[in-house]
Amino acid sequence: MQTDELIAALSEAPQPVSRLTMAGWIALGLAGGILGSIVLLAATIGVRPDLAAAMAGGPFWMKFFYTLALAALGVWIVDRIGRPGVNATRPMLLLMLPVIVILALAAAELGAVGAAEKRLLLLGRSSNVCALLIGFLAIPQFLGVFWAMKKMAPTHPRLAGAAAGLLAGSMAATIYAFHCRESAAPFVAVWYTSGILLTTAVGALLGGRILRW
Amino acid sequence: MSLEVPLIAQEAEYRELMLAALGGDGASYRILLQGLTRHLRGYFARRLDPAAAEDAVQESLIAIHARRATYDPSQPFTAWVYGIARYKLIDEFRRMKRRPTVPLEDAGALFAADETSAALARRDAEKLLAALPQAKRDLVRDVKLDGTPIAEVAARTGLSESAVKVTVHRALKSLGGTLGKRHADR
Known part of the structure; x- marks a missing residue:
């Protein structure tokens, strides 16, 4: 086809495009992912039996807001990285904030106890499964976020995949908090973060393959 | 020189056009x-061979269209276009690396005779000739397509050499008229 003909075809009655189109994709992808992760959680590992009591205390919300803050930054990064010519450096640097906060909380808890208890605060009772379960719960999130990302125009597919993986993992970790009974900041700092790093790495691998357009 | 330099000068104008286009104009x-397209041609022509460059121009136009929802009006429009063009260029390089290359000794054979375009030209010419009356058509075909000498054609048809020349000339002129009209119709 001649380029002139192509231009004529493309510009003939173009569909209006809303400014909120991309926000809509992200919202829809996240909604699907959240729903999927909740169903997966309910159908497999289940909600912690003492959820109501736990939600009255601080540790539950410490976990919840740590991962939710990462997820919010993840949304911001995904929204920027999906657009050509837009810089995502600022939200990527801001990721350090919640990490610094959780590390500070972890350091404070570790500083207040003896050597024997340090081990317990770091390993809890579920350190061997925490990161993997976050990865497991992230599967529906991956589907949702990658579906949205595929519709965008990421010019750095691997980085875009990493951002999508970060968002998927952070959302999955937020939902995992409804199952997990750990309450120590050192545990969260190490194992929740590991789970999210895992999904970020998987996202980068997938992104290089499936986010080309 | 990058695409940005000449393109960015038109940021305000292009951004306005883009906003109108996103509104359905x-x-x-x-x-x-x-x-x-003019900017994209310049950008790709400096980096790719002509055929690949035009392909990349079209790929970029299609991407601009299909991904136009990813343009954020609070961001520079030319940076968005440049981002797409750059991505398509990298994509083209990647494809070239993967594409099997023709060994050098075969290259001569490949380019020795461009038969496709000759055959296509001949076919197009025959199509055009169909618009002429039989007698004129034969003259034009003999003289212009087959390259038969005027003297030989004149001897065969019994016409004078100048009559053959004039007939062929007029026939071609009338064909030029048809061709022009067809272009105008499109």
């Missing part, structure tokens, strides 16, 4: 795409 969109 086809005329603005067309002007925008035509303007962008």
Whole structure:
């Protein structure tokens, strides 16, 4: 086809495009992912039996807001990285904030106890499964976020995949908090973060393959 | 020299056209795409061979269209276009690396005779000739397509050499008229 003909075809009655189109994709992808992760959680590992009591205390919300803050930054990064010519450096640097906060909380808890208890605060009772379960719960999130990302125009597919993986993992970790009974900041700092790093790495691998357009 | 340098000068103008296009204004969109095509041609021509360059121009135009929802009006428009063009260029390089290359000794054979275009030209010419009356058509075919000498054609048809020349000339002129009309129709 001649380029002139192509231009004529493309510009003939173009569909209006809303400014909120991309926000809509992200919202829809996240909604699907959240729903999927909740169903997966309910159908497999289940909600912690003492959820109501736990939600009255601080540790539950410490976990919840740590991962939710990462997820919010993840949304911001995904929204920027999906657009050509837009810089995502600022939200990527801001990721350090919640990490610094959780590390500070972890350091404070570790500083207040003896050597024997340090081990317990770091390993809890579920350190061997925490990161993997976050990865497991992230599967529906991956589907949702990658579906949205595929519709965008990421010019750095691997980085875009990493951002999508970060968002998927952070959302999955937020939902995992409804199952997990750990309450120590050192545990969260190490194992929740590991789970999210895992999904970020998987996202980068997938992104290089499936986010080309 | 990068695409940004000449393109960025038109940031304000192109951004306005893009906003109108996103609102569904086809005329603005067309002007925008035509303007962008000139920049894209320049950008790719400096980096790719001519055929690949035009392919990349079209790929970029299609991407600009299909991914136009990813343009954030609070961000520079030319940076968005440049991001797409750069991505398509990298994509083209990647494809070239993967594409099997023809060994050097075969290259001569490949380019020795461009038979496709000759055959296509002949076919197009025959199509055009069909518009002429039989007698004129034969003359034009003999003289212009087959390259038979005028003297030989004159001897065979019993016409004078100048009559053959004039007939062929007039026939070609009338064909030029048909061709022009067809272009205008499109």
